[in-house]
Amino acid sequence: MTPHITTEVARPPNRQVSPADAVRAAQASLALLHELEASLEATQKAVLARDLARLDEGTREQIRLEQAFREQWTQCRTLCQETPASSSLPIPLEPRCAAELRTAATHVLDHVRVQAALLIRAQRSLRMLASLAGRTELSYRPRAADLQGCPPSFPTAPGDESLCRV
């Protein structure tokens, strides 16, 4: 199962789009995807090592790369829409280049899925540790601190100081 990629070509106004422009645009996208893939690999290691600083840094980088990627495709679409219907756009990419793009996109998607799965596990593991490190007299009732601004309908036991009172 590979995501479908329609490759449209960004072209400067008043200039005919050439196949070379298409290849350049594809290569730029490919570079961004490779960068994103490398960044995701790094953050996977950070999640495993519980290295929050590296994870934070990697996430910021991924947001930047995702925005750059999105901008590039938006620009391509805008230019293509302005092109007269008789235009030959989108220029078909050569199969090898299109396959590379598809593969890179699939890798990114796979890494994102693994990253999400790892983050869920990290969260679960941290919750478990938090429970173990919690008070020995922990009950199933929510702590008062967790109930700041809790809805008035929340059931409170009379005389229980640990519960939120509204």
Next chain:
Amino acid sequence: MSSLNASLATALSGLMADQGALETTSNNVANANTPGYSREVPVLVTSDPLVVGPLTFGTGVTLQSIESIRDPILESQIQQETQTQGQSDAQVSALQQAQVSFSNNSNDIGTAISNFFASLNQLSASPSDLSVRQGVLTAANNLATSFNQVSDNLTQQRTNLGLSVVQTVGQINQLTQQIAQLNGEISNLENVGQSAGTFIDQRTQLIDQLSSLVDVSVIQSDNSLTLTTASGTALVAGQQSFQLQTQLSSSGQQDVFAQGNDITSTIVSGQLGGLLQARDQQIPAIQNQLDTLAAGIANAVNNVQTNGYDLNGNPTGATDANGNPQNPVYLFNPPPASGTGAAASLSVAITDPSLIAASSDGTPGSNGNAEAMYALSSQAIIAGQSPTDYYSGIVANVGNMTSNATAEQNASNLVLQQLNDQRASVSGVSLDEEAANMIQYQQAYAASAQVITAVNDMMYAVINMTTLTG
């Protein structure tokens, strides 16, 4: 009171303790590559001192116990992750098999749908051509066969998953029996104050294996261990194991029972959870979508078919005086009203190509109805989508489920690798450390032996002194 004999006994305790410690090191080195082995450390404590008047004399050393080094939190995390891994392994395997039925080939449903509507397009161009009409019937048959095959494959896969459920339950029963037996041996040893490290290692390994099969919660009390499923079904309580059973349900599937209660829906993790989810949720969901598609196409085509005229000018949806249909001529046998089983039972209702209602006015050259049938290919006739789009949705859905399960599997592998490395650093044997310990115990042993030699010499002197004076 201090005496040479007391010194001898003290030195002897050193010899015994160092010998025991060396034995522990020797065992660690021997098991350096044994999977699941937790390194052991000797616990040396000072023997109770002897108080004589104002003086307190030490009485040597005691090898109190041999402890295995384990991290219970780490063990618990490994068991939890092993359950997730078992679950995703089972799901990936099942979904990859299901995905094969939807792979792009000349017989897949997507191609059969395209070919069927292409044949209707040809019919609209040559409505009275019998060979073209035969082509429509052939394409309709191919479409029905594609649906039947994929549906049969999925049903067969569910049956196979049911057999795997039975096998897995058998493995679970075997493991719980072994764990209960080990619980007994561990309890017996600990009751007499002996170390049960080796048996605990074996039990931990068995619990790891069990975790990969079913969701296990471990409850450790002072002298006993209880295993339950996540929903609280007892598997092992001390030295007693509780067997799970499988039983054929009314739906024809093997369900899991514990002490007479059906617990199938409560098993959510481990290989068994993965098998049950694939069998009872994921594959049936795909089958439902296929049924919707098959029923949607059959009903839509039949509706148009019964609104036209066959090659001989006869209405295919003839009605009586009250407007009720009488012996309508369908192209596909009508699917069940609920839609369930539509893909498995889809079949072509006619064999005579002249019965296809291509004409909308009864004249042989009319193609109005054939065009209407062809137009269905782009109409939103199935849940607001065209047949091809709906089928693409099914394929994407199967691919998505497979990719998600694969991602879960990869994540589990990564996390388990990490956790196992951590366990190795805590419980694994470091040969360098053991070599250092060995030298330390060897030197201490030699020193104690030296003390004994010295005491021996002193005793000899005392004996000689007695001889001379005597």
